[in-house]
Amino acid sequence: xxxxxxxxxxxDDPAFSEDLIAWQKQHxxxxxxxxxxxxxxxxxxxxxxxxxxxxxxxxxxYHRFLQQFPTVRALAAAPVDQVMSLWxxxxxxxxxxxxxxCAQAIVQQHGGVFPADxxxxxxxxxxxxxxxxxxxxxxxxxxxxxxxxxxKRVLCRVFGVEGFPGQLAVERQLWQLAASLLPEGDIExxxxxxxxLGATVCTRTRPRCDACPMQARCVANExxxxxxxxxxxxxxxxxxxxxxxxxxxxxDELLLEQRPPIGIWGGLQSLPELERxxxxxEAADWFVEARAALADIGEIAELSVLPxxxxxxxxxxxxxxxxxxxxxxxxxxxxxxxxxWRAINALESAALPAPVRKLLQG
Numbered sequence: 001x002x003x004x005x006x007x008x009x010x011x012d013d014p015a016f017s018e019d020l021i022a023w024q025k026q027h028x029x030x031x032x033x034x035x036x037x038x039x040x041x042x043x044x045x046x047x048x049x050x051x052x053x054x055x056x057x058x059x060x061x062y063h064r065f066l067q068q069f070p071t072v073r074a075l076a077a078a079p080v081d082q083v084m085s086l087w088x089x090x091x092x093x094x095x096x097x098x099x100x101x102c103a104q105a106i107v108q109q110h111g112g113v114f115p116a117d118x119x120x121x122x123x124x125x126x127x128x129x130x131x132x133x134x135x136x137x138x139x140x141x142x143x144x145x146x147x148x149x150x151x152k153r154v155l156c157r158v159f160g161v162e163g164f165p166g167q168l169a170v171e172r173q174l175w176q177l178a179a180s181l182l183p184e185g186d187i188e189x190x191x192x193x194x195x196x197l198g199a200t201v202c203t204r205t206r207p208r209c210d211a212c213p214m215q216a217r218c219v220a221n222e223x224x225x226x227x228x229x230x231x232x233x234x235x236x237x238x239x240x241x242x243x244x245x246x247x248x249x250x251x252d253e254l255l256l257e258q259r260p261p262i263g264i265w266g267g268l269q270s271l272p273e274l275e276r277x278x279x280x281x282e283a284a285d286w287f288v289e290a291r292a293a294l295a296d297i298g299e300i301a302e303l304s305v306l307p308x309x310x311x312x313x314x315x316x317x318x319x320x321x322x323x324x325x326x327x328x329x330x331x332x333x334x335x336x337x338x339x340x341w342r343a344i345n346a347l348e349s350a351a352l353p354a355p356v357r358k359l360l361q362g
C-alpha cells in the first residue's frame with residue numbers, strides 16, 4: 001500500500017526540523033574546511049564546487065583556489081585562463097566560467113560584498129535558487145529553503161512524494177514542501193542537516209535507515225520503497241559520439257588547441273581533433289587525413305594509432321581515437337589563432353581536460 005503526502009498542503013510535522021537540527025548537532029559533519037565561517041566568498045566557492053561533485057573530490061580544489069585567490073577581488077582580477085587551469089579535472093567547466101563572471105559581478109555591482117538576500121544572489125551568474133539559499137543561510141542566517149539533489153531525495157522518501165523530481169510539477173511541490181518545513185531559528189544547523197542527511201545517511205543506494213532521525217516518520221521506510229523513491233528519470237539510450245584526437249609533437253613541444261568558450265570542455269586547452277567525426281575508423285587512412293589536417297602546421301614524420309578510449313559525459317559518451325604524430329618539420333602558424341605550442345615539461349599548469357591529461361601521462 002502506498003502512502004503519499006499531498007505536498008500542496010503544509011505537512012503537520014513541526015518536529016521534522018527539531019529532530020533534524022538535534023541530529024545534525026550530534027551526528028552531522030562539522031570539520032569540512034568551509035564550515036565554521038560566515039565568509040560568503042568561501043561559502044559560495046564551496047557551494048559552486050559541490051554542485052554535482054563529491055566532497056572528497058572538492059576539498060583539494062577548494063584549498064588550491066583559496067591559496068591562489070584568497071578573496072573575491074583576487075578571483076575577479078585573475079585571467080580566466082588561470083581560473084580554468086586550476087579547475088581542470090573538476091568537470092562541468094561552465095561552473096568555472098560562471099565562477100569568474102560571478103566574482104566580477106560581485107566586485108562591479110556589489111562593491112565586492114555578497115548580497116544577503118536570496119533573490120539578488122540567485123540573479124548572479126552560476127547561482128541558482130537552492131545555492132543562493134544555502135549561501136544566504138550559512139553566511140547571513142537568512143531563513144530560506146534549499147532543494148538540491150540530496151534534499152529532493154530526503155523529502156521524496158520521508159514524505160512519499162511520487163513522480164520524477166526533475167518534472168516541473170513535482171519540483172514545484174518539493175519547493176513548497178521544503179519552504180513549509182523551515183524552522184524559525186537555527187537555520188544554519190537545519191540547512192547543513194539536510195545536506196548531511198542526504199549525503200551520508202539517506203544515500204541513493206544502500207541508505208542507512210537505522211541511523212536516520214526520520215526513520216519513524218519516513219514513508220519510503222514504512223512501505224519498503226527506499227529503492228523506488230525518488231522516482232527515476234525515464235530511461236533513454238545514451239548516445240555515443242566519436243572523436244579523433246591528434247597528439248602532435250615536435251622536438252620537446254606539444255600542439256594544443258584552445259577550445260571555444262561553450263561546448264565540450266569549453267574554455268580549456270585540448271588536443272586538436274579531425275573534423276571527420278563519423279564513418280568507419282577501421283577503414284580510415286589516418287595518415288592521409290592527418291596530413292591534410294596538419295598541412296598548415298607541419299610535415300609528418302611518424303604516425304601511430306593508439307587504442308581508443310571511452311569518456312562518459314552526463315548526456316552522451318565520447319569514443320576517442322588518438323593518433324600520436326611526430327613532425328619532421330614545423331611551419332609558422334600565423335593564421336592558426338586557436339593553435340599554440342607548449343613545452344611538454346610545462347603541461348602540469350595547462351588547463352587540460354582530465355581524459356586528455358590522462359592520455360598524455362600514459
